[in-house]
Amino acid sequence: MKVSTGRLRSVAAGLFFVLGIVSPVAAAAQETAAPFAGFESPYYVFQFGPGENWIEGRAPFEQDLAGHFAYMGQLASEGVLVHGGPLDRGDGSHAMGVIRADNLAHAHEIMAQDPALQADVYRLLALDRWIALAGSGDGIDASEVVGPGSP
Incomplete structure (x- = not known):
């Protein structure tokens, strides 16, 4: 084969x-x-889900996430975390966000330092480069995405 x-x-x-x-x-x-090999984008989207140490029935603010919240706050103050927060799935066990990184390996390095991932309270479900083709505001600027035929 x-x-x-x-x-x-x-x-x-x-x-x-x-x-x-x-x-x-x-x-x-x-x-x-493909099909976005010619595009350059500093944005990476991540999604978290409950890890082995997520305690069922407890709200996110009752979980062992103090280190996670501090780390996300640090990333936000450094301009790395563009957006982040829980998904409205009822129990708050899933979250997503957008970070800026040099490449996918760098994005993984950033995520690997999250205390919630290290403690397996959250686990990383997805981490993908995001091609933001439209919109701007709140730190996301589509003009930072450059691709074939871009002005």
């Missing part, structure tokens, strides 16, 4: 992500995936 290099890279990137391993090759493979 013949497997394309692109498919192999995608599988490797997925495996590294599942295992929590950040490989420059895996990160680059995901970073340059």
Whole structure:
């Protein structure tokens, strides 16, 4: 069976992500995936879900998240965290946000320092480069995204 290099890279990137391993090759493979390979964007979207140490039935502010809130506050003051907060799913166990990073490997480094991930209160469900094509305000500026045919 013949497997394309692109498919192999995608599988490797997925495996590294599942295992929590950040490989420059895996990160680059995901970073340059078509159809947005020609775009440059400083934005990365993350989503958190409950980890092994999330206590069912407790609100987010009753969880062991003091270090997480402090870290997110630090990232916000540094201009790294653009937006972040819980998703309205009833129990508050899921959250998402937008950060600025140099590349996917850098975004993973930023996320890996979150005390809630380190303590497995939250787990990282997704971390993807975001191509913000429209809109501006509250720290997100679509003019920072440059791609083929951009003015």
